[in-house]
Amino acid sequence: MILELDCGNSFIKWRVLGADVGRVVGEGVVDSDLALLEGLKGLKGLALKHCRLVSVRTAEETGALISSLTEAFGVSVVCATPAREMSGVRNGYEEFERLGLDRWLAMLGGFHLASGACLVLDFGTAVTADFVARDGEHLGGFICPGMPLMRNQLRTHTRRIRYGDLAAERALESLVPGRTTVEAVERGCVLMLRGFVQAQLDLARSYWGEDFAVFLTGGDADLVSEIVPGARVVPDLVFVGLAMACPLS
Ligand SMILES: Nc1ncnc2c1ncn2[C@@H]1O[C@H](COP(=O)(O)OP(=O)(O)O)[C@@H](O)[C@H]1O
Ligand SMILES: CC(C)(COP(=O)(O)O)[C@@H](O)C(=O)NCCC(=O)O
Ligand SMILES: [K+]
Known part of the structure; x- marks a missing residue:
């Protein structure tokens, strides 16, 4: 096993x-x-x-x-260790060893599954976007705070934003303007994430037209999946890349 x-x-x-x-x-x-x-x-x-x-x-x-x-x-x-190049993907960072290994593995997995250009979006503690061209060149990416960081910053740095996890979950049953603090914050943060995703899609289209695959992974991928109908939600994308980077005899 x-x-x-x-x-x-x-x-x-x-x-x-x-x-x-x-x-x-x-x-x-x-x-x-x-x-x-x-x-x-x-x-x-x-x-x-x-x-x-x-x-x-x-x-x-x-x-x-x-x-x-x-x-x-x-x-x-x-x-898994950093690499300049693996499985046809070339790390685009100036210092390849500084690229987050979870991002690197998700890219390896995405490029393998797409056999072509891909945009890989990971929704964890941080949210990351990475662009891999058809020839395997990693063009770089973006990092922004994920849901846990956004909501906790608001909770920590304001006096009157306080609510529990259960209320947070219920608040996301709809995305109409909030009428309570928890609704306003949770929905506001989800819209921030969706705006980030839209910007990545616009950039990918400017590079590749419609000829690219989008992969969504990470614990909060479901919060944005409906705005990218063509995307493949692959919760185990990092594991796909991990098996490629660490084959076992
Ligand atoms: N089954 C789950 N277990 C834990 N977190 C989950 C689960 N489903 C969704 N989440 C959410 O996913 C986020 C964490 O995503 P994850 O990809 O595990 O982050 P990280 O890789 O940074 O640890 C949290 O906002 C959490 O609420
Ligand atoms: C960007 C990350 C914090 C994402 O981590 P996560 O949210 O998945 O826990 C991680 O990939 C990381 O620490 N990267 C190193 C910095 C970089 O990729 O430039
Ligand atoms: K992760």
Whole structure:
């Protein structure tokens, strides 16, 4: 069995692939190393042979997680590392090692699935957009705050914006102008995200006409999917790229 991990700034996404090619035998989203270990220990018949991991956390945090996994399951862990070029995609950053590895893997996955030009949008703690041309050249991208950061900035830096998670969820049942604080903030932030997406689509069309694929991934992808009808929502896009960057013999 193979354990795959995507360690973002807020959550660790994990899944276990069975011995027969690619079948997912367990998966989850957790907010701590401890919760990950608990989740894995709860799987019946777990027999990990390999583990591959991508992390945008500090080397210390990632190292601690790797030690815990090795100790708990006796598995060796392979980490995705930065590359200038891989699977036909050329990293467009001036310093390729500074590009977020989750972005890099999502691009590898997207370019592989599209076999052509693609726009990759990831809606996590931060929101990222990356442009990959038909020849595999990464043209660069954009980073802006995601939903969790936008709402928390408003909560932290104003005196009168306070509300709970349940109210936040309910507020998004519609996007008409809000009549309560929670509606006004949650809907306002979603419209910011959608505006960002529109700007990326406009730019992609200016480069490639209609000849490109759009991939949406990350925990908040559903908040924007309806405004990009042709987009492919691929929650495991980072894992697609992770398998390409860390093949296991
Ligand atoms: N099943 C889920 N578990 C956790 N977060 C989720 C889930 N579905 C949607 N979300 C939302 O996704 C966002 C986090 O996205 P994610 O891609 O996990 O971020 P990161 O990679 O930065 O940790 C949060 O705003 C969270 O509310
Ligand atoms: C942009 C990110 C913060 C996104 O992280 P996430 O929201 O997925 O947790 C991450 O890819 C990162 O730390 N990148 C390094 C900076 C860069 O890509 O330029
Ligand atoms: K991510």
